Amino acid sequence: MNHFKKLLPTPSFLWTALFLLFLTPWLRAQDSPEPPAEDTFAAVEEIVEAESTEVALPKESQYLAVVGGDIYTVTDGMIARGALLAKNGRIMKVGKRVRIPKGARIIDATGMRVYPGLIAVDSSGFLRGSGASARDGFDPFSLTLDLGLAGGLTTVHGSNAVAKLTRGSLDGMLLTTSPWVKLNWTSTSPASRRSLRNSFSKARDLIRAVRAWERDKQIKSDAGEEPEANGVNLDHLRLLRGEATARFAANSLKDLLGICDLLEEFPMQSVIFGGREAWACAGRLGRVNARMVLTPRAKQYADDRLNRPSGWSIENAQKLWAAGVEFAILPSQKSISTGGIAGRDLLTLPMEAAFAIRGGLSQKAALRSVTLDAAKILGLEDRLGSLEPGKDADLIICDGDLFDYRTFVQWSVVEGNVVYDKQEMPYFAHIRPRPVSEKILAAVVEALEGESTEVAVEESAVSDVDAPEEE
């Protein structure tokens, strides 16, 4: 990483000097109203300090502050020129005015946009090994991982595991093993569909029998043995009990409607990959609570012989959104490839979502499709997908609108650690290098002249920081 600095147009002394920069113990975003009297931050810190005597917390609390950028929280709108504070990998505070403790690493996001880290609900090439062993096979320095982070990804699903792109570390990497049970529906064989239905019937009968037995047991003393799960598919049982999510792959209206029928008869959590003709049955998909994984650019010709809507639609995502269907977006190549045509793989996931925007989807919905709704599809919405206190500090800082083709990810943060910095990595540093703000220069000069006393900021400085107030 540091080798590349040699090539940068920025004077190297500047980057080293930034380490010496003094930062105010707290800062105030511009135009913010007068602060409330209570110091919420201090209170939180006290609690954590108190806990630390009992629980084995990291030796020293690691703070990360992202200041000055427009924060797209996903769940709570956009906070213009806000600040976000993370402690030990979790978001502590997001708002207009956030107190930053001394020693926090601070990223100046002035003029930039802060989003939750993007989530790929399916991928290949990021993980080796399958399921829980993905951790032991993980290469935390792989090229795919670096490029994934450069593309804004912070969490990927693949190889039956959901993992964060914790560059350089295994800590916090493995989130969960795959929560899905794959169901084969698209096969053209009616027999296999019938056997699937029969299997679910058996599983449902068992659930009913067990329920009846449990009722009996409370009333009668001779309720007998608990009904046995003989010949019942245990995966299907888990699905009906709501312990797992069914994963289908279907594009044609016929298959999608068939799946809707199945889900109506056997309600369960589901995710359907593909869905090119889903726009034609958006209402039904919404009613059976199906979640989708879409590739808005994947085309399919309409079949004029059919007396029904067919083919793809650029409005697909928008129509599903209108019908209340939650969906994630994936590009046609779910890897990061160094060949082929650019813009169709996970290096440019937002470009795929931008195509849905072209078809009428709102920016807000498009953002959800690569963040919170993707997290929901993976069952991880309690940890990922939005910028709110308590959630994981996985975020990206972009130099423009996420869905603009010119936008680059400037920093990626996973678990509160900066794992990608455009200017420090060799991939895109040379394209529109990030300028160093004049305020940083002034602060560096000040630090070098010895007017400041403390070392606080690494990496980048804050341009919109007010002078420290005497307390």
Added chain:
Amino acid sequence: MIASLFLFALPVFAQETEREPLGRLTAYRVDHVETLDGDALGKAVILVRDGVIERIGKTVIIPDGAVVKDFRGHGWTVMPPFTVSHASAFQGATRGRGRNGKYVGIDTVWLADNELLKDYLSHGVLLAGIDPPGTGVPGRTSVIRMTAHAPVPEAVVQDLHLKLTLDSNRSAKDLLRNGLKDADAAIKKEEKAKVDWEQARKDWAEKQKTKAEAEKKEGSEKEASKKEGPASAAKENDKEQKEEEKEPPKEFTAPKIDSQLSPVVDWVRKERVAQIWLSDAAEWVHWNDILKDRELPWELVLSHTSSHNFHEVVEELASAGVRIDLPARLAMQTRYTRIHINLAAELVDAGLEKLVLRPSSSGVSGLSSWRVGVADLVREGLDRAIALKSMTIEPAASMGQEEVVGPLVVGMAANFIFVSGDPLDPLAEVVLVVEDGKTVYDRELEEQEEGR
């Protein structure tokens, strides 16, 4: 004429005053010495008695009777012999053994024919380390000396370090984890057996004691009872025979440990050093994941491959405080750049104290490019003295052969080589190898023989 007479008189004078003890004396007059102990010496004399360096310096008086070997005027450099830490050229037919976690020790080193030994010697190499082939936990390393002919046991150190490799995959990690777990269990088993044995000894001793006391008491009682009659005495004898028990063994014998596991057990007991082979930064992360905070003796052997990215973890590697062995060559930063990475220099800058540079390929061809590779590293920032040490005394220290290859100081075995110039100059050749004060390789002679 007069001057030469005067010069001739000097050694005579020396002999009279110093009264040297008897022994075979050789004095090497040389242009330049890289002692690898402080500064290099120019125009120096190395005095060797019975294969040991007796004097070394610029002002050494050569005693009479010493055989003077004058190598001045060629610009040659004298330095400790080169040492190859990992020479797989000697692995030969055993390649591929010991995969999949079989803790197979190399019981016999496959010694190549004498030609290969000679080839190594002609490159100034006196010692070479040999690894068990294979991956996972393949076995233990050995050391050979190039002057050994065929399998001469005295010349070979066997059963040295434990070799471990990590392949960034679950099976390799599991293998290591399980190896450690099994070793822990074996040690625990032995400890328990020892405690049990000690308890058994104690119990037995106690029993003997009480028995003795009882006998004593009985003895006095018997005296009294004798008067009563012989019947009761016979009764007592019966009782004694019943109580007699088998004595536990006097010496403790530990439970037998599986021969495949025993090197791992040695390692866990800190009686053996493990050499951990890593091929990229990810494996370093995984190695730490296995090791956690455990304190075990280990060294690192890094192998550069095309995916080499150790520069990502330079600081951590250097601060681990262990010896690090890497191939002597510049690496390119991966990902399609042409940026040079001088990992050796970076590690030294980051505080690494024990650096070993090995030929980047272990065949004879690798030997000829070894010094060139090191020269590249020195040109791009590696300290020259550290570089020379990393090819000689540092690998020897790793093998526990400090007394064979060490800095050229008084008291050291007279093992050194002559290089026709700066050892890092690719045009310079090894012209002479001296082992224990005897010339074991002479380029001129070899060339004459070849030309014959």
